[in-house]
Amino acid sequence: MDTYSNFKKYLQDELSDIKSAGLYKNERIITSPQGAVIKVSTGQEVLNFCANNYLGLSDNKELIEAAKEAMDSRGFGMSSVRFICGTQDLHKQLEAAIANYFGTEDTILYAACFDANGGVFEPLLTDQDAIISDSLNHASIIDGVRLCKAVRYRYANADMEDLEKQLQKAQSQRFRLIVTDGVFSMDGNVAPLDKIYELANKYNAMIMVDESHSAGVVGKTGRGTTELFDLKGQIEIITGTLGKAFGGAIGGFTTGKKEIIDMLRQRSRPYLFSNSIPPAIAAAGIRMFEMMDRTNELQDKLHANTDYFVTKMQEAGFDIKPTQSSICAVMLYDAKLSQDMAARMLDEGIYVTGFYYPVVPKDLARIRVQISAGHKTEHLDKCIAAFTKTGKELGVIK
Ligand SMILES: *Cc1c(COP(=O)(O)O)cnc(C)c1O
Numbered sequence: 001m002d003t004y005s006n007f008k009k010y011l012q013d014e015l016s017d018i019k020s021a022g023l024y025k026n027e028r029i030i031t032s033p034q035g036a037v038i039k040v041s042t043g044q045e046v047l048n049f050c051a052n053n054y055l056g057l058s059d060n061k062e063l064i065e066a067a068k069e070a071m072d073s074r075g076f077g078m079s080s081v082r083f084i085c086g087t088q089d090l091h092k093q094l095e096a097a098i099a100n101y102f103g104t105e106d107t108i109l110y111a112a113c114f115d116a117n118g119g120v121f122e123p124l125l126t127d128q129d130a131i132i133s134d135s136l137n138h139a140s141i142i143d144g145v146r147l148c149k150a151v152r153y154r155y156a157n158a159d160m161e162d163l164e165k166q167l168q169k170a171q172s173q174r175f176r177l178i179v180t181d182g183v184f185s186m187d188g189n190v191a192p193l194d195k196i197y198e199l200a201n202k203y204n205a206m207i208m209v210d211e212s213h214s215a216g217v218v219g220k221t222g223r224g225t226t227e228l229f230d231l232k233g234q235i236e237i238i239t240g241t242l243g244k245a246f247g248g249a250i251g252g253f254t255t256g257k258k259e260i261i262d263m264l265r266q267r268s269r270p271y272l273f274s275n276s277i278p279p280a281i282a283a284a285g286i287r288m289f290e291m292m293d294r295t296n297e298l299q300d301k302l303h304a305n306t307d308y309f310v311t312k313m314q315e316a317g318f319d320i321k322p323t324q325s326s327i328c329a330v331m332l333y334d335a336k337l338s339q340d341m342a343a344r345m346l347d348e349g350i351y352v353t354g355f356y357y358p359v360v361p362k363d364l365a366r367i368r369v370q371i372s373a374g375h376k377t378e379h380l381d382k383c384i385a386a387f388t389k390t391g392k393e394l395g396v397i398k
Contacts, residue, residue: 055374090283106261108261112243114252117141157184167202177237251285318331328371344390
């Protein structure tokens with residue numbers, strides 16, 4: 001047998017293992033724009049409760065207009081990395097808008113937050129330094145940390161006693177960087193940044209927060225966890241994405257202290273060796289941050305929607321994890337139940353996703369609901385009614 005037929009057999013076996021473990025991922029085909037109401041390829045129209053479209057901007061007319069105008073005035077693509085000939089005025093304006101939004105000193109753009117996290121550690125820290133990382137941090141942080149030679153410490157999710165222990169262990173290193181997601185995507189809990197900040201001061205450490213699920217969402221005006229904990233401008237490094245609340249297209253960023261951003265421009269590999277984001281994306285991003293400066297309407301709507309949903313679901317008898325974001329984990333505990341319930345919800349016209357081990361701990365299966373400012377009260381009511389109906393049918397509630 002030739003090499004490929006051996007490899008093919010190996011992959012086929014692995015893939016069938018994934019399938020028999022029930023972990024094989026299929027894509028659902030959407031034939032409409034992303035939104036609160038979407039059309040899927042079967043022709044069915046469903047209400048979408050599993051997008052990261054927290055502000056409902058994925059199909060926003062003003063952003064689409066800004067993108068179209070930029071295509072006419074600045075072209076389609078950059079065909080270059082930033083430091084060769086891939087920087088337009090738009091890229092600089094967007095970087096400034098992001099720094100302004102978060103109250104930071106400077107910003108560097110990436111193609112995605114996955115790249116921002118992949119390229120943030122290795123240029124800044126060496127084997128003399130320490131990274132102290134939350135156990136539930138995003139995969140891109142884990143990968144980024146792997147690319148760096150710093151000594152690694154891990155603390156249990158949002159566990160401040162454990163963080164303190166790890167900081168004590170890390171005292172012999174030169175510099176210490178605590179790294180955390182702002183909002184953890186499976187539970188919707190917020191990192192206790194106030195306590196992390198106290199410990200960082202006590203043990204002489206810097207902080208990095210990944211605001212991907214919190215930017216635009218958390219805090220009265222959506223400025224993220226640094227707003228929620230009154231720490232704007234106090235955190236050394238913030239990473240985030242333009243691919244969630246901020247329009248949902250593509251793009252990531254690192255924002256924070258001037259010298260840190262400057263060093264990333266010199267040495268961060270996903271920045272140096274990967275293409276610039278297209279003009280249309282940059283222009284829509286600038287327009288989006290103008291919108292954020294102009295009005296707090298979308299945050300107000302999002303927060304009201306989330307409160308409404310959580311309250312009604314609790315009244316219906318569901319067990320909802322305490323959330324400080326717009327992620328609501330409806331706890332079902334049993335893996336099969338989470339899949340059965342998600343399937344029945346789809347029959348009711350509600351698109352939600354069930355998560356179970358290994359994505360969440362064993363016996364903590366759940367349906368994760370993501371609330372959006374784009375949801376109307378009638379959408380929320382329909383979702384709650386579908387949960388109540390299927391929940392009764394499956395014996396989840398009485
Ligand atoms: C979604 C997400 C990312 C990746 O963002 P992209 O811009 O889609 O690459 C990184 N970190 C966290 C915490 C995320 O939730």
